[in-house]
Amino acid sequence: MTHATEATLVAIRDGALVDADESIHVFGCEVCTDELDRVTARSVRVGRALDDDDISIDIEAAKASVRARLDRKRAAERPRRRYHLPLGRAAALLLVAAGAASALPGSPVREWIGLGTADGPTAPTTATSQEVPTPSGIEVAVSARGITVTLRGVPAAEQVQVVWLDEQLARISAADGSSYTFADGRAEAVVTGGPVSVALPRSGPAMLEINGTVVLSRSGETLTLPLGSVRRDDDGIVLTVPDR
Amino acid sequence: MDFDTTFEQQYPGLVRYCHRLTGDRDVAEDMAQESLLRLFDGGVEGSEQGVRAWLFKTATHLVRDRYRVTKNRQRLLEVNPVLPGSGDGPERNLERRETRARVRAALDTLAPRDREILLMRYSGFSYREVADAIGVAATSIGTLLARAERRFEEAMTEAGEAA
Numbered sequence: 001m002t003h004a005t006e007a008t009l010v011a012i013r014d015g016a017l018v019d020a021d022e023s024i025h026v027f028g029c030e031v032c033t034d035e036l037d038r039v040t041a042r043s044v045r046v047g048r049a050l051d052d053d054d055i056s057i058d059i060e061a062a063k064a065s066v067r068a069r070l071d072r073k074r075a076a077e078r079p080r081r082r083y084h085l086p087l088g089r090a091a092a093l094l095l096v097a098a099g100a101a102s103a104l105p106g107s108p109v110r111e112w113i114g115l116g117t118a119d120g121p122t123a124p125t126t127a128t129s130q131e132v133p134t135p136s137g138i139e140v141a142v143s144a145r146g147i148t149v150t151l152r153g154v155p156a157a158e159q160v161q162v163v164w165l166d167e168q169l170a171r172i173s174a175a176d177g178s179s180y181t182f183a184d185g186r187a188e189a190v191v192t193g194g195p196v197s198v199a200l201p202r203s204g205p206a207m208l209e210i211n212g213t214v215v216l217s218r219s220g221e222t223l224t225l226p227l228g229s230v231r232r233d234d235d236g237i238v239l240t241v242p243d244r
Numbered sequence: 245m246d247f248d249t250t251f252e253q254q255y256p257g258l259v260r261y262c263h264r265l266t267g268d269r270d271v272a273e274d275m276a277q278e279s280l281l282r283l284f285d286g287g288v289e290g291s292e293q294g295v296r297a298w299l300f301k302t303a304t305h306l307v308r309d310r311y312r313v314t315k316n317r318q319r320l321l322e323v324n325p326v327l328p329g330s331g332d333g334p335e336r337n338l339e340r341r342e343t344r345a346r347v348r349a350a351l352d353t354l355a356p357r358d359r360e361i362l363l364m365r366y367s368g369f370s371y372r373e374v375a376d377a378i379g380v381a382a383t384s385i386g387t388l389l390a391r392a393e394r395r396f397e398e399a400m401t402e403a404g405e406a407a
Contacts, residue, residue, distance in 0.1 A: 005387075006390045006394075007386040007387035007389075007390045008386065009390075010386045010389055010390040010393070011371070011385075011386035014365075014371065014386075014389075016370075016371045016382075016385070016386060018386075039390070039393075042393055042394075042397060043393070045397065046362070046366065046393050046396060046397065047366055049343075049347050049350075049396075049400060050264065050347065050362075050363070050366045052340065052343060052344060052347070053260055053263060053264060053344065053347075055259070055260065055263055055269055055272075057255065057256050057259050057260075057273075059251065059252060059255055059256070062251070062255055062259075062273065062276070062277055063247070063248065063251050063255075065277055066251070066277050066280050066281050066284070067247070069277075069281055070281060070284055070285060073285060220290075221289065221290065222288065222289060222290035222294055222298075223287065223288065223289060224286065224288050224298070225286035225287060225288070226282075226286070227286075228282060228285045228286045229285075229286065229287070232287055
């Protein structure tokens with residue numbers, strides 16, 4: 001057997017997983033154990049060199065700076081609250097409009113929910129939908145493996161509402177004419193315009209990608225919003241669409 | 245997540261990492277603070293180690309976005325920081341400054357990705373965490389790290405001989 005490579009020895013040194021046969025060889029081979037000692041000694045020297053960087057750090061000044069920036073950011077967003085419905089209520093109106101439409105006899109809304117692919121037809125208008133755009137959308141069941149929602153064609157700077165559901169369902173709602181597809185664990189929409197809302201289960205793996213950028217990901221209990229959020233509460237989140 | 249506790253746990257290590265990455269103390273503080281701002285604004289939550297990995301990954305990407313190696317290489321080589329005295333004598337301070345300058349110059353000879361891998365690994369992150377932050381397969385970290393360590397030591401040796 002040939003001797004272990006330097007990369008393998010470094011991985012063994014660092015406790016990373018390596019092939020069991022290689023590991024057995026290393027510890028039974030004088031040449032390899034000498035090399036392992038060499039890379040271990042190198043690690044000590046490198047670590048010592050990198051540790052010698054005692055720049056002084058003013059934590060309190062840094063905290064004050066970040067806190068001030070956060071406060072300014074939130075203050076700049078606050079006036080918009082006056083002109084928008086609370087998050088949960090606006091999303092509920094969109095979904096109720098779709099729900100109300102689906103209850104009408106012969107409603108095309110009932111037909112397109114749950115299809116493998118669908119071009120969203122215009123749902124019948126109702127009295128309440130005169131105040132909100134005519135919705136089209138898709139609803140899919142979400143398994144324990146989670147859900148990835150992909151939106152394309154969303155105008156830059158548009159705000160997308162993400163609503164948390166207590167059920168294992170995912171929904172996409174967008175403007176009339178948008179098209180939808182879904183497969184196990186995925187739901188996709190090419191939207192013709194806003195407003196756009198997405199509903200996701202409150203727990204479980206989830207990812208939301210808009211125009212090729214991941215804007216929300218949840219793994220375990222860790223929720224990540226790489227581009228931040230406009231608003232956030234227990235009902236959901238409002239995100240701003242990045243430039244393409 | 246408590247702002248003060250998180251800040252005190254994470255900020256010093258993050259600044260030191262960014263300082264090693266950029267060679268510029270002001271930029272290092274800026275990058276570290278921007279990373280923490282995004283953490284709190286984005287409502288990221290998780291274990292202390294999970295948050296630490298997220299912050300280092302974010303800082304790595306912020307530095308990449310802000311700096312291009314060709315524009316920064318000369319700047320890094322020209323930086324000659326005046327470090328506060330540690331209470332040692334002037335000769336000892338000079339020796340330490342020279343050592344730090346050699347380290348910075350050695351880091352600058354590395355390709356950006358090699359520099360990131362080396363600094364993240366020596367900040368205590370696992371192979372998987374380094375791979376996730378840098379955007380490579382975890383199985384390739386051994387190879388990349390071995391190369392980075394080798395090149396770093398060679399550069400330190402050359403700088404020491406030239407001095």
